[in-house]
Amino acid sequence: MSAVRERIRGSIPALITPMKDGRVDEAAFRHLVEWQIAQGSQGLVPCGTTGESPTLSHEEHRRVVAICVEQAKGRVPVIAGAGSNSTAEAISLTRHAKEVGADAVLSVTGYYNKPSQEGLYRHYAAIADAVDIPILVYNIPGRAIVEISVETMGRLSKLPNVIGVKDATANLARPIRERIACGHDWRMLSGEDSTTLGYMVQGGHGCISVTANVAPKLCADFQDACAQGAYDTALKLQERLMPLHDALFVEPSPAPVKFAGSLLGLCTDEVRLPLVPASDAAREKVKAAMAGAGLL
Numbered sequence: 001m002s003a004v005r006e007r008i009r010g011s012i013p014a015l016i017t018p019m020k021d022g023r024v025d026e027a028a029f030r031h032l033v034e035w036q037i038a039q040g041s042q043g044l045v046p047c048g049t050t051g052e053s054p055t056l057s058h059e060e061h062r063r064v065v066a067i068c069v070e071q072a073k074g075r076v077p078v079i080a081g082a083g084s085n086s087t088a089e090a091i092s093l094t095r096h097a098k099e100v101g102a103d104a105v106l107s108v109t110g111y112y113n114k115p116s117q118e119g120l121y122r123h124y125a126a127i128a129d130a131v132d133i134p135i136l137v138y139n140i141p142g143r144a145i146v147e148i149s150v151e152t153m154g155r156l157s158k159l160p161n162v163i164g165v166k167d168a169t170a171n172l173a174r175p176i177r178e179r180i181a182c183g184h185d186w187r188m189l190s191g192e193d194s195t196t197l198g199y200m201v202q203g204g205h206g207c208i209s210v211t212a213n214v215a216p217k218l219c220a221d222f223q224d225a226c227a228q229g230a231y232d233t234a235l236k237l238q239e240r241l242m243p244l245h246d247a248l249f250v251e252p253s254p255a256p257v258k259f260a261g262s263l264l265g266l267c268t269d270e271v272r273l274p275l276v277p278a279s280d281a282a283r284e285k286v287k288a289a290m291a292g293a294g295l296l
Helices: 002-007 026-038 058-072 087-099 117-130 150-156 174-182 193-201 216-227 231-247 255-263 280-292
Strands: 010-013 079-081 104-108 135-139 162-167 187-190 206-209
Touching: 002 162, 010 216, 026 058, 058 079, 058 087, 079 087, 087 104, 087 117, 117 135, 117 150, 135 150, 150 174, 162 174, 174 187, 187 193, 193 206, 193 216, 193 231, 206 216, 216 231, 231 280, 255 280
Parallel strands: 010 206, 079 104, 104 135, 135 162, 162 187, 187 206
Antiparallel strands: none
């Protein structure tokens, strides 16, 4: 676990899942993985929220994870999305991730059914007991409604293969509190591009990023600056990236980031219902932000 833990750092894109005519575009996905590694991304997350995991069939989900592992060839860690609001389903997806060689999994809280803190603890404990693979818990109350408390995070950190968190709370009072509750070995990854600078200053190890889908080198440079304590450089990079961070969420993600990807020739702008492609107004904001960041 410790070897994997140390490799999980820096800029880690929450990969989009390219689609074409209603199907997963496997060739485009393989190209995306190669481009991300070449551009300096230090890890990959297939089948997260940005990967439209809610609308992927189980077969598609497993296929996307397997392709990512196969294409990455061990060059960077693959952290497979494997969460569910059904503990049994989460265990099944986690088992598959391990079978195909993923380095770790990202496991979201129990959205919709709103478990208690004890329910959340038992959910993750059951996954950890069933599958021997490093687990990052995904704390995203804005989408999942439920939030893992700092106290529950402290309990989870005692489970041998629960190694850290993707924190998408945007609450910058949490990182220090979690360091105290979970210890300095706890892997702390921001899940919110716009607050990542503040998160990194407080002991963060990296970011599972939406923006890194289309600005991987800038995001990697930003993370490298943070890792070196060069926060003046990191601040300049964050100022350059902030309009893009904002533009990629002007409408429900991943519609804006898929449009941005289409401008770079990485994918079509196709998303699956109930999401719809970015509106004309959103497209103009994305174009302007990409141009401002020097990406167009």
